[in-house]
Amino acid sequence: MQNFQALYDYIEKLTGKMLSVDDKQVFTAHFKPNKIRKRQYFLQEGDVCKYTGFIVKGAAKTYTVDEKGNEHILKLSVEDWWLADFESFYKLTPSRFNIEALEDMEILQITHASVEEFIKPIPAFTSMQNVLSQNNTIAAQKRMQSSISQTGEERFQELVNDYPHFIQRFPQNLIASYLGLTPETLSRIRKSSSK
Amino acid sequence: MQNFQALYDYIEKLTGKMLSVDDKQVFTAHFKPNKIRKRQYFLQEGDVCKYTGFIVKGAAKTYTVDEKGNEHILKLSVEDWWLADFESFYKLTPSRFNIEALEDMEILQITHASVEEFIKPIPAFTSMQNVLSQNNTIAAQKRMQSSISQTGEERFQELVNDYPHFIQRFPQNLIASYLGLTPETLSRIRKSSSK
């Protein structure tokens, strides 16, 4: 299963630990491959996020819609990222977010209960979780710091530095929303900073 | 040691697991009590964050200073919170942040190496880390979502709801900075929203 190979490679690379044949057996038994077509939802506001998905192929946006009908993009996710509203996923509460495919996607999905029961006993997996927890903490801190202390232009430059492929891959209106800006403002920022 | 009792209570309450006498022995052997006076630094920009500290008493701010000399508060921390720049703490890189006591503090501090070697084997501690990891993920997501999609006024209201004691305990200029606003703007927001 080439789908699963992407997950194995990811875990082994991130943790430096090798998965045994038995480990892989557990993964194939409990992760379910799923395809999500462009513009389809992985999660809709009000629903409980029953699955977390490892993205083998494709991209998605996690966003809210405010009372005026404007979208606000909290997260853009691509290959080798985990897809979920973790608040809803951990607590089994209705989500405030929508998660929608921006491209046709292939994911490997699993429920919280299955992770706890079958996947957590695999040392490489808990090791992965620890690494991800640290990375998340650091990334969240950095993004928050940008958000409170930098201008739109500085935040955009940081995004270009940190995730250059995002700029190539996603339309500017999504990038703008991710940065907390309107598309018009980002367009003007790009124009003035290119001079 | 009544200092340590606060830590034990915290872990037991958060995880639902009891600490054995031996466990507590390990804690007292490796966590070092430390007092930090108001206006003193737990961490200064450019230094490596060698310790993480459990706050037994007092409060602190984590902030950066921009090129204009303005402070931007990333975090306000009180009793039962962990104090560190985790990026610097995990990676042993120089920190971009300052952490300064807002009140006289009592903390229990420990190095990353000691955590890994002595504290992580304690099941209740790793269990605590898992809970904290989840809570952090959720809180970071929520704060980020506020930041990109809500006005200053809405963010302030959310803070009042989520952390009412912060409003009592910290001066408004710090609250403003935490929200990414100037003190003047927060003052005007409060004035207009009280009507």
Add this chain to the structure above:
DNA sequence: AAATACGCTTGATTAAAATCAATCTACTTC
């Protein structure tokens, strides 16, 4: 007690970003 520092408020002005509106282009889709 006087002096100082700190925090909060208010006013006037400037700067940044949002909003509203129109146009243009490149893709889909039928």
Add this chain to the structure above:
DNA sequence: GAAGTAGATTGATTTTAATCAAGCGTATTT
């Protein structure tokens, strides 16, 4: 191929927040 849609850009205007400046009250310090 025509029609429709999505995304980007530009202009004019409004809204929001930052900045600059002053004044006031309350702690804190000496």
